[in-house]
Amino acid sequence: MKRFFAIIESPFTRAVLIGIIVLSFQTTLFNTLRPFSVVMQVMLLCSAASGVAAGSESGAIAGFMFGFMYDMVLTSPFGLSALVFGFAGYMAGGVNTFAYSPRWWFKMLSIGISSAAAVLIYPAASLVVGVDGLLQTRVIGVAFTVGLFNAAFALPAVFLMRWALVKSKKQMLWAE
Amino acid sequence: MYSFTRRRLIVVLLLTSVLLLTLDGSKSGLVGGVKDAFGVVFRPVERFANVVSRPLSNVWRGVLDYSDMRKENLALKDLLVKQEGAAIAATASVREAQELLALNGLPTLAGIDSVTAQVVGQSPSNFTQTFELNRGKSSGIRVGMTVTNGAGLVGKITGVTLERSVVMLATDPEYAMSVKVGACTRPNTTTTAVPQTTTTLVSDGSTSLATNVLPTTTTTSTTSTTSTTTTVLQRATTTTIKGFTPFATTLPPVPGGGGVTQITVPETGVLLPRETGAMEGQGIDRLPVIRFIQTSTRLGELCEGVPVVTAGGSQSLAPADLVVGTVSRVVTRTGTSGPLLEVELAANLQSLNFVRVLLYQPATEIPQ
Incomplete structure (x- = not known):
């Protein structure tokens, strides 16, 4: 029984559950709300927020996991979102460490920048794996909008991911 | 570090x-x-x-x-x-x-079975253009099958599960299809007056079908168990095509047509030649383009508004003569690259609800 609760309470389980719930809203609600004809990327938001909440490494793993789940519902090359979201989580965590004690606005900035960077990298990575035609000027607008939206919702996302990935303030799981 | x-x-x-x-x-x-x-x-x-x-x-x-x-x-x-x-x-x-x-x-499209499916989801990605349908393998849908709606070509099936399938839209950059495009319509067509005749005999359950085959008129009688109203158009058909024998065709009534209906019939001598090219999607908010069309004296001048249909063939993704859309712009290019044609799709891909999946799996998509 103890072991069961340990599994239930583990960051991995929490992250998977959050991932499935967020993914379900990504494919329904956020698929409908398309400001400026851009789909808001809440899975990417969670990936970047993981990096800010629990550090680069945890962010990379959580981002990879969220991207992997996202790949399950996409027709794009399998593993591409995992790679890019993992990068976003890692980058958000890395940018956040530039500040000694990052303020709220810096966290928003980290998530916004890393999300925009991930959106820009995605079509470039697609090109590498042989999917042509995604690298267009429209990508810049999409990256800007996604970055802005993710920055706006950064703080609740960080709070959620901290609950999922960090057991206490001093103890970070999945760290070295 | x-x-x-x-x-x-x-x-x-x-x-x-x-x-x-x-x-x-x-x-x-x-x-x-x-x-x-x-x-x-x-x-x-x-x-x-x-x-x-x-x-x-x-x-x-x-x-x-x-x-x-x-x-x-x-x-x-x-x-x-x-x-x-x-x-x-x-x-x-x-x-x-x-x-x-x-x-x-x-072969005709009428001979191909189809499944009607409803669009139940859209791709949550900003890059891929796909839709999800509420029918899958259990309805006979397989990867590679063509998806249409009432207006024309929509895309092709790229993924199938038991009860769901994913459609890649024709505007997706990964989508390519061989199509046929004709030259501009030449103005020398004739307008023919078509007299309409309606014959109804339903009192005793028998229907009289009047059929007019030029140059002689024949009337045949058949017995039917149902009460039927048949409208027969007498068509003045003249042709110079070798080996073509005019035959009677029963046409549905033209709305509001109590007297004479005007139809425009292209002369047989001006049947337009068609060229085959490759239509490729260009992504969101961009029209698909047709490449590899070679201008020639036989094809004549390319212009906007001419219809684009699928080319068909054993290696093609779709059966022949499926409506794709019309040419919306002709971009002339120098050298041997030939013109580039932008295609306005007949189907409105922004508001899809019910679509038809043609149960036609191209040879190239059948797993070996």
């Missing part, structure tokens, strides 16, 4: 991604199986999320799209009135063409 663990983590994640991409590229079926299994777990959660979030989606749509929707609705009503008559006349033409093809032993 990177620690060993951090480096190792990055390398492991990178290698895992490469492994996944390789597995996906090898078409081993493992990835499809994993996706199917995930779908079984995920669908109920998604349905629940859909129910919960629908009011919010409706509010969003109501606030932002209401006025546009109202304008569009009025415009569509006008369009519908105009199209009703034309559609019936077109149906008659299509039936006539199918009869001709059948007489000559040529």
